[in-house]
Structures are given as C-alpha cells and as structure tokens.
Amino acid sequence: MKQFVSVNDVTDIDALVALALSYKADPYRHNTLGARKRIGMLFLNPSMRTRLSTQVAAQQLGMEAVVFNVGSEGWAIEFEEGAIMNGTTAEHVKDAAPIMGKYFDILCIRTFPSLKNREEDYSEKYINQFIRYAGIPIVSLESATLHPLQSLTDIITIEEYLATQRSLNPQFANRKSKVVLTWAPHVKALPQCVANSFAQWVNAWGKADFIITHPEGYELEESFSRGATITHNQDEALKDADFVYVKNWSSYKQYGQILSNDMSWMMTNEKLGLTNNARVMHCLPVRRNVELSDEILDGPNSLVTTEAGNRVWAAQAVLAEIIGNRQ
Ligand code: CP
DSSP states (O other): OOOBSSGGGOSOHHHHHHHHHHHHHOTTTTTTTTTTOEEEEEESSOOSHHHHHHHHHHHHTTOEEEEEEHHHHSOOEEOSTTOOOOSSOOEEHHHHHHHHHHHOSEEEEEOOOOSSOHHHHHTTHHHHHHHHHHOSOEEESSOSSOOHHHHHHHHHHHHHHHHHHHHHOGGGGGSOEEEEEEEOOOSSOOOSHHHHHHHHHHHHHOOEEEEEEOOTTOOOOHHHHTTSEEESOHHHHHTTOSEEEEEOOOOTTTTTOOOOOOGGGSBOHHHHTTSSSOEEEOOSOOOBTTTBOHHHHTSTTBOHHHHHHTHHHHHHHHHHHHHHTOO
16 A cells, blocks of 8 residues: 555455454554654644554554644645745745655645635645655545545444454344434534545445435535435435444535434434434534534444544554555
8 A cells, every 4th residue: 555545545454454454353463564764743733533543553554643733733734726825824845845755754734724725725735735745655634635544543433343243143144234324413514534535445345335415505526426325315224224324424416515404314212213223423523513423433333432443453454565565
C-alpha cells in the first residue's frame, strides 16, 4: 500500500481486516516492523480517538509517533497556489510539506472541510497538496470528504461481530447482513466525511444489503452512495436491520446547511424494536439524546466502545501495510 486516503488505496479489504484482527489477537506480533521509523501526525483540527489509536498502533509496531497540532502549535499554513502571503498565513504548504517528508517515513494528516465551498472541499485541496509535496506516504486521519481509518474500523467491527455470531450459530453464515446508515439530528453542521466514507467502504466490501436513510435534502454525493438503496422512510429502512450506523451530516446539495432538526430521527430503543435486534454503531464523539438515546448507548446493542477500541487495529494494519508495502 502506497498511501491511505480512501478505499481505493486498498487492493484487498478482507486481507486488511484479517491483518487488523490478527493485531487485536496479538498486538506485538510485528513489534519490530517499524523499528527506526517515524510517523508525523499533523492535526489541523481536534481529535481524540484518531490521535490516540494511531499513536498506540505505531508504538505497537515499534515506530515513533510525533504529534504536531498545526492549528495551535505551528505556523499557519498557506494552501493557495500563487498566494501573495501578506495576510495571516506564515508558510506555504510547498515549503512545509517537503520538510516533513525529510523528518518522517509516513505523514498522517487530519483536516476538515470548510462546509462553505463545496467544490474546494470535494477537491481535497489540503490532503492532496501534502500528497503532492511531502514525497512520503500520506495517511488520512480524516480529510474534507472521507474518514477511511474510521470506515476500515467499522468494517472490522462488523466482520468481528459476524464471526462471533457464526461461531455460535453456523446457519448465520448463509445470511447476508442488512446494514443501515441513518442520518440523525445534531446541533452543529457536520461534514459528510464519515457518511461518505462508510458508504464507500460498505459498497466496496460488498457483503451486505446496504440502505441509507435520511430526510429529503441530505443525499450524499452519488459516487459514494451509489450501490446503496436510499429512502427517506427511516422506519422502513430499519426493518430487519442487523447493523444500524447512526451519524449526522450536513446537506451536500445545499452545501453545509442544516435542513432538518427533526428529533424523530434520533435512534431510540423503540426504533431498535423495528430491527433484527441490530447492533448500533457510531464513530464518536456522539451527542447523547440528540443523535442516539442514552438507553441505546448504555444498552447491550451498542457496539460503539468496541468500535472505538478497534481504531487501534485498523491503524496498525494500515501502517504495517505501508511500511511493508505489501499490497
Ligand atoms: N471518530 C473519530 O474520528 O474520533 P476523533 O475525532 O476523536 O478522532
């Protein structure tokens, strides 16, 4: 694997999931693979899970991880080509990225979209300029439109749960799972990244009946959602679901806007009753009793803590593949 910014960088999802789960079973099995190698982790936006899980993953491979919170610790970076830099930005990405390429073996970057300029956000101008100028492999810790480490984790979590069920009931193996991505309310306008990415990965994984449900106006960009069944009827979508992935996103069509705050879209135990005793997932952080009710998050159907724990194994598998360049 040469970089990791979307599912398109992965040639074999099943193999990557298997590698991740092998690290979960034995975290230090490749503890010298990354010896004398270093990753840089650049945060242009806040993070808890992505930062900590990637650091832990690197350490378990014997790599050093250096975290740099660009927003609060570094010089403000300019990304415009030909900019006359007489404003607030202090150095151009063309100057900063190649230097990071000299300090590190892999550069991991988190950026967010502006949610103001759709064309610019969907051009992935920030991460693409690091790819262009750093000269070393780039790993996305979430970009303007995608969150691939989260989505790999989500597939790992689903596969892991299914494997447990199959071991308890072999007949389970013959059934295709129903996976539902449902929009949920939120107080802020959030990126489409997690939803885009989850859709992209579930479609590429190809092992589920995949339904996306949201209020009108929240259609995702079609290249990500194509392959899924899309409905505005949440109850219908939830019927017989095996996995329900809950997430808010702002509108892609009316870019960055909140079109609905309809609290009837919050996932509750009553809605869980429509499903096939579904496992409930969310990338976190979650707004309790807005996106998901306490009763679900604190109840037996929630996979959210397992899912967040699995972030380590996803990051470890990706870093190992890039160091070993095995895919
Ligand atoms: N899910 C996720 O990316 O969490 P953080 O924002 O805390 O990294």
